Amino acid sequence: MKFDLHTHTKYSDGIFTPKHLIDLSLRLNLDGISITDHDNIDGLEEAIKYANSIPDFKLIPGIEFSSIYKDEEIHLLGYFIDYKSKILIDYVNHLKDIRFKRAMEMVEKLNNLDLKINFEDIQKNNKHLISRTHIAKEMVRLNYVNNVKDAFDRYLKLGMPAYVAKKGLSTLDTIKLIKDLGGIPVLAHPGLLHDENTIDDCKDLGVLGIECIHSKHSKAETEGYINYAKNNNLIITGGSDCHGELIQGELLLGKYTCSIEKGDLLYDYL
Ligand code: AMP
Ligand code: MN
Ligand code: MN
Ligand code: MN
Secondary structure, eight states, X not given: OEEEEEEOOTTTTOSSOHHHHHHHHHHTTOSEEEEOOBTOOTTHHHHHHHHHTSTTOEEEEEEEEEEEETTEEEEEEEEXXXXXXXXXXXXXXXXXXXXXXXHHHHHHHXXXXXXXXXXXXXXXXXXXXXXXXXXXXXXXXXXXXXSHHHHIIIIISTTSTTOOOOOOOBHHHHHHHHHHTTOEEEEOOGGGOSOTTHHHXXXXXXXXXEEEEETTOOHHHHHHHHHHHHHTTOEEEEEOOBOSOEETTEEOTTSSOEEOOTTSHHHHXX
16 A cells, blocks of 8 residues: 655645645545644644545554754654644644744844844744744745745755754654654654764664655665665655645655555554
């Protein structure tokens, strides 16, 4: 069965509603998807309700946590988490606050650079979570930059003047949290890590899978990660990381997938 296990909705920095994402997935003949919004689960209940009304379509409850490891931000996917858990709800609410304050700090830095931005304008359109993407889009709207990438390259990415580091749980504690929530922790897009050795470290910290297949991985990287996962007895996952934008006129959704078959660990959870 073919699944895209990495997607975002408007509840984080994606464009689509969960329902729209599921309708598009059906058109692409996917057997299921996971919705993995950044640090957020607000879309899961409506997604699962809608998916349950569709025969033979599976919605895997997921999340993409940002975690802190050494000086790096590591993204961890948590699949099949108990999205009704009070512990989880409290933690994501805390992350929302942290992101809110961080976004305010970044806007202040931009204002000091004479890029006048009104924080309330960003906030009113993004009640669920504020990410750098939302700030970047506001910068495009105000004609301060040509596009979102430009905003990141010149102002928002690590090392640039309006960057503010995220706070949150360490990678170890995030892996533990996902497991405590009954979920499967998977290292997201290892190809985007700054230090290759971090993959070994994450294995030692307890991740159970690796996102070998991802829209930002080259063919050689994908093959390397698949071999690594096989040699280390880790689950191989894959997903597009679709946010809804068209990349060269095409939607990423369903272009990077993995199969879940009888006998696979993930199959038992379906
Ligand atoms: P945040 O979680 O607030 O740090 O925002 C990070 C999000 O911005 C990521 O999830 C990506 O969707 C997006 N992003 C990160 N780096 C870039 C970049 N260089 N160009 C465009 N979008 C980016
Ligand atoms: Mn994103
Ligand atoms: Mn990510
Ligand atoms: Mn993602």
